[in-house]
Amino acid sequence: MSEERGQRHSGTAGNTPGDAGTATGATPDGSSAVARPTGKRVTRRGAAGSSASTTSAVSTNKTSRAATAVSDRPAAKSENIFKRLARFFREVVAELRKVIWPNRKQLTTYTLVVIAFVTVMTAFIFGLDLAFVQGVSWLFG
Secondary structure, three states: OHHHHHHHHHHOOOOOHHHOOOOOOEOOOOOEOOOOOOOOHHHHHOOOOOHHHHHHHHHHHHHHHHHHHHHOOOOOOOOOHHHHHHHHHHHHHHHHHHOOOOOHHHHHHHHHHHHHHHHHHHHHHHHHHHHHHHHHHHHHO
């Protein structure tokens, strides 16, 4: 593997998109500067032959995966509105069961923090407004 890697790096200074299929542009395991990993180890290790067969296998897998992704989608069904609403409410209840609700002490603390923050921000904005009114009345008389 180090010999192949040495050949790859000694060939050209960098790989261009045109030389991805050449012997110096792609390694036998299918990883080249142009080919992006698919995340599937089967695709990377599938063909241990020459780099041309690996490159064609990778492009074939990408094409077939794209074709299956489109065909795997279910056709848009016109489901009854009441069934959809019932499913929606079941999912809402299921999500609400996952929520970690605060106890009384936490709720009191959070409420007081919010009230204090709103009070401070209201006073700050009131002060800015008062300062701008005084500045405008001083400037224009």
